[in-house]
Amino acid sequence: MRELTSIDQVTDACGDDDLIMWAAQGMKPGIRAWAHRDAVAVASPHASRRHRLAVAGRPEHAVPLVRHALAEVGRRFRPFGDAELIDAVAHAIPELDKPHHFSWMTLRELTPPAPGRGPGDRSDGVEPPAWLRPEDDPQVDLLLKEASPESYAVPGIPGVRRWAGIRSTTGELLAVAADAWSAPTVGLLAGVATAVPARGRGLGERICRFVVEELLATYGRASLMVDDWNAAAIRVYERIGFARRPVAAARFPQPGGHDLFDD
Structure with missing residues (x-):
């Protein structure tokens, strides 16, 4: 050895x-x-x-x-x-x-988004994705408790570096995702969640594309972990360009x- x-x-x-x-x-x-x-x-x-x-x-x-x-x-x-x-x-x-x-999933290059699903695309009543501030952590925590209570990434724990979010035009936080436990050459996407009333609008894909673009620019490739039962999330990740590895x-x-x- x-x-x-x-x-x-x-x-x-x-x-x-x-x-x-x-x-x-x-x-x-x-x-x-x-x-x-x-x-x-x-x-x-x-x-x-x-x-x-x-x-x-x-x-x-x-x-x-x-x-x-x-x-x-x-x-x-x-x-x-x-x-x-x-x-x-x-x-x-x-x-x-x-x-x-x-499953472990990795990509080095994003696939082009369908119309309306890119990070910069606007939809009625929704602001573009943006990085959140530390003072937004209580809102992130509340969204995760309601929409994804088993999320490994939560605000304030070591290794969770930054959160991105999508808000409604009235300021309500609708979707989040994190850059968490990233390595120098492998960024990790974690903490992906969409508020239950906002699901079905493509917000999960939009927030993921926003964070993954940043991960690729910073680390060169992006990875994530996902439970195999979560078919809806896997479809989103594969549409973005992630390849699945059991x-x-x-x-x-x-x-x-x-x-x-x-x-």
Whole structure:
């Protein structure tokens, strides 16, 4: 096993894989990484509110690497990567719970919007998307509690850098999305939500396009995580240009069976 100590080493080891590069977070303090033959693992604390052990490579090389990494960083870290790989890791390490499957999506270039769905397009009673101010956080928090109570991104927690929103012409906040837990070369879209009375008007796509344009300009590519059951959101993301990648995460059993956000 070889410990990686620089972002250049991680990039070489993973072939600039967007999921691994996101987890590496530029190898800022607190991040650790290792390689074993064609496998690479990155221990990333508090990455989208989880202690994640992002993994890539063939199972025969990744499994011993995961064992080594977990021995180094502890069982609070959750193996995370391509679905087939994490299924193999969980089979080889039976103490892990059954993996949770979802999707990782990435794009490097936006697809052109349909008429009326671009960030700069106006619709009746709605202002163009804009970045919000810190004093708008209570409104964002209220919208999320009503429209997306399980959102990982919420105002005021570490890693959530900025919020964008769409308002009605009377000032009501109708849709939001965040730049959250972004890495130097992979921006992360999170906290996407539309107020329930405002749904069906294309506002979700408009706010996503606005934030993704900024992520691409700042980081070069944009990624997100989405539950596989959320077909409506996936359709919006694919229309924007995101490509879907089946992933999974496994964890060790938690005391009392609770699945709380990591401290």
